[in-house]
Amino acid sequence: MQSRPSLPLRSETSDRLSAEVPDLMATSRRRGLDLFEKLDMPSSAEEVWRYVDLPFQLGDLELAPSPDGGLDDADDVAEALGATAGHATIVDGTVTDLQIQSSGADFVSLREAAAGYDGPGMDLLGTGVAPDLDVFSAAHHAFSHDGVFLRVPANCSLERPFYVDVQATAEGTVSFPHVTLLIEANAEASVVVGFRSPAGRFLVVNPQIEAFVGDGARLRLSTVQRFGYQTQSITHERVLIGRDANARLGEVGLGGRLGRMHIVLDVAGRGASTDLVGLFFGEQEQTLDYRLFMNHLGSNSSSDVFLKGAVEDEARSVFTGLVKIEKDLSKVSAFETNRNLVLSEGASAHSVPNLEILSDDVICGHGSTVGPLEEEPLYYLMSRGLSEARAARLLVHGFFEEVISRLPHPDLAGTVREAVNRKFVEAQREGRV
Amino acid sequence: MTNTALSIRDVRAAVGSTDILKGVDLEVPFGEFHAIMGPNGSGKSTLCHVLTGKRDYQVEGSAELGGVELLDKPVSDRARLGLMQAFQYPVEVAGVGLQEFLEEIADEQAIPENELEARLEAAAAEFDMQPFLDRAVNVDLSGGEKKRSEIFQMAVLAPKVAVLDEIDSGLDIDAVREVAEAVEAMRSPEMAVVMITHYSRILRYLTPDRIHVMMDGRIVESGGPELADELEDGGYEALRQRLGIEPSAGAPREKAASEYFTDTPFDI
Ligand SMILES: Nc1ncnc2c1ncn2[C@@H]1O[C@H](COP(=O)(O)OP(=O)(O)OP(=O)(O)O)[C@@H](O)[C@H]1O
Ligand SMILES: [Mg+2]
Numbered sequence: 241m242q243s244r245p246s247l248p249l250r251s252e253t254s255d256r257l258s259a260e261v262p263d264l265m266a267t268s269r270r271r272g273l274d275l276f277e278k279l280d281m282p283s284s285a286e287e288v289w290r291y292v293d294l295p296f297q298l299g300d301l302e303l304a305p306s307p308d309g310g311l312d313d314a315d316d317v318a319e320a321l322g323a324t325a326g327h328a329t330i331v332d333g334t335v336t337d338l339q340i341q342s343s344g345a346d347f348v349s350l351r352e353a354a355a356g357y358d359g360p361g362m363d364l365l366g367t368g369v370a371p372d373l374d375v376f377s378a379a380h381h382a383f384s385h386d387g388v389f390l391r392v393p394a395n396c397s398l399e400r401p402f403y404v405d406v407q408a409t410a411e412g413t414v415s416f417p418h419v420t421l422l423i424e425a426n427a428e429a430s431v432v433v434g435f436r437s438p439a440g441r442f443l444v445v446n447p448q449i450e451a452f453v454g455d456g457a458r459l460r461l462s463t464v465q466r467f468g469y470q471t472q473s474i475t476h477e478r479v480l481i482g483r484d485a486n487a488r489l490g491e492v493g494l495g496g497r498l499g500r501m502h503i504v505l506d507v508a509g510r511g512a513s514t515d516l517v518g519l520f521f522g523e524q525e526q527t528l529d530y531r532l533f534m535n536h537l538g539s540n541s542s543s544d545v546f547l548k549g550a551v552e553d554e555a556r557s558v559f560t561g562l563v564k565i566e567k568d569l570s571k572v573s574a575f576e577t578n579r580n581l582v583l584s585e586g587a588s589a590h591s592v593p594n595l596e597i598l599s600d601d602v603i604c605g606h607g608s609t610v611g612p613l614e615e616e617p618l619y620y621l622m623s624r625g626l627s628e629a630r631a632a633r634l635l636v637h638g639f640f641e642e643v644i645s646r647l648p649h650p651d652l653a654g655t656v657r658e659a660v661n662r663k664f665v666e667a668q669r670e671g672r673v
Numbered sequence: 674m675t676n677t678a679l680s681i682r683d684v685r686a687a688v689g690s691t692d693i694l695k696g697v698d699l700e701v702p703f704g705e706f707h708a709i710m711g712p713n714g715s716g717k718s719t720l721c722h723v724l725t726g727k728r729d730y731q732v733e734g735s736a737e738l739g740g741v742e743l744l745d746k747p748v749s750d751r752a753r754l755g756l757m758q759a760f761q762y763p764v765e766v767a768g769v770g771l772q773e774f775l776e777e778i779a780d781e782q783a784i785p786e787n788e789l790e791a792r793l794e795a796a797a798a799e800f801d802m803q804p805f806l807d808r809a810v811n812v813d814l815s816g817g818e819k820k821r822s823e824i825f826q827m828a829v830l831a832p833k834v835a836v837l838d839e840i841d842s843g844l845d846i847d848a849v850r851e852v853a854e855a856v857e858a859m860r861s862p863e864m865a866v867v868m869i870t871h872y873s874r875i876l877r878y879l880t881p882d883r884i885h886v887m888m889d890g891r892i893v894e895s896g897g898p899e900l901a902d903e904l905e906d907g908g909y910e911a912l913r914q915r916l917g918i919e920p921s922a923g924a925p926r927e928k929a930a931s932e933y934f935t936d937t938p939f940d941i
């Protein structure tokens with residue numbers, strides 16, 4: 241079944257894989273490898289890894305073999321999206337299927353690109369997420385060997401979404417799926433990245449998503465993470481937003497034993513804007529971990545982050561959000577809100593929104609709350625005849641509705657709503673909440 | 674079946690070491706409409722919440738609905754027995770639509786869908802609630818709209834015993850009349866209404882069978898509609914003098930600030 245020999249995370253492996261990805265990535269690959277060899281596994285003593293326990297050493301893992309087929313399960317996200325502009329499947333870090341329906345955009349796998357794609361934008365590959373962020377980013381740069389590259393040319397507007405179905409399947413392995421998005425000046429695009437893996441299989445996934453949103457361009461980008469319960473995922477996402485450009489981001493976190501999202505948003509150009517709407521639901525012993533860095537680099541730029549989450553049983557969630565507004569900017573607005581429901585006594589949510597403001601002409605706000613379901617609404621609903629369990633379900637549903645109704649891809653609302661409701665009902669049935 | 678809709682006997686309620694209700698007795702037969710008046714802080718809303726089953730209080734005594742004890746039951750069971758309180762401060766429920774909420778209740782209580790639909794439609798038309806059906810329960814509603822929504826829910830849920838806590842506060846003059854007329858129209862031999870109010874205005878459009886006055890955690894006087902006129906003329910002070918009641922030491926105690934922040938304070 242294994243068509244490649246065993247592939248430990250060593251320099252020989254990185255060298256061998258070089259042939260499979262575009263030459264342009266060679267520099268970043270070498271840099272990644274250097275760093276990977278130097279950097280230690282993170283420890284929870286570091287602030288940015290606080291509350292996270294990693295039950296594995298990257299160095300002990302092997303790269304996933306070439307996949308021999310993906311998951312058979314129905315894909316709720318694909319179903320919800322319906323007709324797409326393009327569709328790609330990445331299994332264990334290798335693109336196994338890629339189709340494009342819309343003419344006008346370039347949508348290729350990195351392997352195809354290595355074999356001779358000569359369109360513009362390839363020089364951006366691997367430049368989004370810095371390799372020195374942590375050992376995972378370094379490893380990704382060193383060992384990622386496939387992924388998708390989307391380029392939507394200037395002034396081209398594509399209504400239907402591109403969908404990337406990222407799967408991890410091989411037990412005990414690590415994979416490095418890569419997604420690069422280039423939305424050129426005044427173009428408009430919509431992208432959904434879904435993550436999934438089987439429930440009972442220990443494996444590690446270390447994806448990177450980099451998006452470059454050109455001047456005046458618009459991008460809607462959602463990630464829907466529903467990894468299986470034994471999956472450890474560490475995802476890096478970086479979005480650069482140009483002059484008068486807009487990025488609407490949706491982050492849905494439902495699965496994984498560890499679901500970590502390290503997100504860096506550069507609201508870079510004058511007049512650039514972004515909003516990020518997200519939700520997560522942590523069950524049993526999951527850790528859902530969001531590290532958000534919002535960098536305002538241009539005047540008249542604006543950002544709005546709204547993340548809501550619930551944790552039950554012994555689940556843990558973390559949100560640290562640092563909004564930084566650089567010097568000498570004017571008319572910047574930045575808002576950041578994180579609200580958390582703690583549904584069981586053993587669950588915990590840590591929320592630390594932060595602002596670092598180096599300019600004067602700014603409007604900023606941040607807020608965070610952590611707490612159980614509110615007594616008053618629960619009582620009010622029950623006073624009209626709803627049982628406590630049902631009133632609680634309605635409140636949890638209502639809590640998430642505020643973000644679900646604002647997701648950048650309204651097509652996903654139904655399946656996300658169902659998933660969250662299902663999780664809560666299950667927790668109720670098992671007596672965990 | 675007994676003809677008494679609501680029978681309250683020696684109900685006492687305390688929070689910590691503070692006694693709020695000090696022995697309330699009240700009988701409301703089916704088909705009747707009773708009003709409770711009383712100074713701020715005298716315990717009227719507390720009585721409503723003790724009946725509904727709010728957790729905050731240590732409660733003693735008995736309250737029966739149609740002969741069935743309420744006080745030992747969970748909140749939702751009391752509602753299913755036919756009790757409904759229209760809140761003085763209706764609570765905002767983020768993200769839950771009004772119609773969605775009523776559908777959940779109907780589903781839980783096995784009210785057939787078409788039956789609910791018919792009731793919803795009729796009540797929405799009567800109270801101009803159509804625009805609010807898809808909006809979140811009480812969220813961003815004006816004070817008066819919230820009260821209207823409470824009466825609308827009452828019309829849909831058709832309780833056996835309706836306890837209306839200051840349903841007229843915050844309503845404009847026309848709305849007071851409309852609400853009063855609607856409550857009057859709901860009057861039936863299968864139902865009883867207890868209405869708490871500060872204003873005899875609403876009593877002009879309704880004819881209460883009995884008026885009760887609550888002071889310092891007790892019903893101190895009961896009578897016919899003429900009692901409202903007496904209060905209108907002389908206030909609670911004159912009544913106290915007539916009954917020979919000493920104003921209680923610390924009363925009326927100021928309300929906890931948090932009570933005001935649960936909602937817009939009304940024009941009391
Ligand atoms: N949960 C509580 N905790 C502490 N004190 C309470 C609580 N509920 C009521 N009280 C106190 O009990 C007293 C009676 O309050 P209640 O709200 O029943 O008065 P009310 O008669 O409805 O007044 P109003 O006319 O102002 O609405 C007040 O002094 C109030 O502060
Ligand atoms: Mg009151």
